[in-house]
Every structure is written in C-alpha cells, then in structure tokens.
Amino acid sequence: MTERQTDARPGNKARARAFVAIALFLALLAVLFLWQPDNLYLWIKALHLIAVISWMAALLYMPRLFIYHTDATPGSQQSETFKMMEQRLLKVIMNPAMMITWVLGLYLAWSVYGFQGRWLHVKLLLVVMLTGLHVLFARAVRAFARDENTRSARYWRLMNEAPTVLMILIVIMAVVKPF
Incomplete structure (x- = not known):
C-alpha cells in the first residue's frame, strides 16, 4: 500500500524540510x-x-484551495x-514567508529610508x-478544518483578486515611489 500525501509521515517530512529551509535562511542572514x-x-x-514572492504565491494559491474546498462535501x-x-500551505510557507518579509522589510525601511x-x-x-488578508485566510483555514466555512465559492473567487490588487499597488509604491 502506498503512502498518501495526507498521511502523517509525508506531512512530517514536509515540515522538517521547511524548518531546515528556514534555518538555512536565518543562518544566511546571520552570516x-x-x-x-x-x-x-x-x-x-x-x-x-x-520572502515576498513566497508569501504572494501562498496568498494567491490559498483562495483557490478555498474555492475547490467549498465544493467538497464536509x-x-x-x-x-x-x-x-491548506494547513501545510499556511504553516510551512505562508506564515514563515510573511514573518521574514516583515522583518527584512522593516529593516530596509529603517536602515535605508529612516521610515521617511x-x-x-x-x-506600509x-x-x-x-x-489583514493573511489573517482572514488563516481564520478561514481554521473554519474549514472545523467544517464551518460559511462563505461561498463566489466569495473566495472575489477574495482571490485582493492579493493581486494589493501586490500591484505595493510594487508601484516600491518601484515608482509616486509621492
């Protein structure tokens, strides 16, 4: 019998690989x-x-999972x-990527621009x-885990656009600096 990806062993392996990757990332920063x-x-x-690219990939993928999950029978x-x-995406990619994005982004904002x-x-x-969108998605992961999602697939399709719109505006601010 083959091992399924929903079994505990592949999940533990994925979690261990993620921790190793984060540890290497932090070690590189320390060096x-x-x-x-x-x-x-x-x-x-x-x-x-x-880190931003990893975070955005997760933020763009998570609502797609919610759309399909909404149609699945609890x-x-x-x-x-x-x-x-959803749990693995949130804990292994989305949360660490967001934290690293924030820490390095704040460091750059302070060291380069003095928050000016x-x-x-x-x-910012x-x-x-x-x-906030990340938090909303994390709450939805917990609601889906309890089989308590109250949102429609249409809602999640609309929410799938929110990270894209915010990303476009953030990139414009960072690159063009229009103000």
Missing part, C-alpha cells in the same frame, strides 16, 4: 550581518524579495485532503492590509 559585506543592502533586499476524502493542503517618505507610508499601509 551576512556578521560579515557586513559592502553590498549588505542588496543581499537583504534580495532575501526580502524572495468529511469526504476530498475535503480532508484540502484541509491538509509618503510612498513608504502608503506602502498596503502591506498591513495584505497582512
């Missing part, structure tokens, strides 16, 4: 801060962008599979809104 290369800003910026094997996928600039304040407000 960079101790080494203090001339291009430390570029290294931090690159790591920040990697208690069915399909529903249980979606629960596992209207564009930066607008960008938009990132706070993105974080």
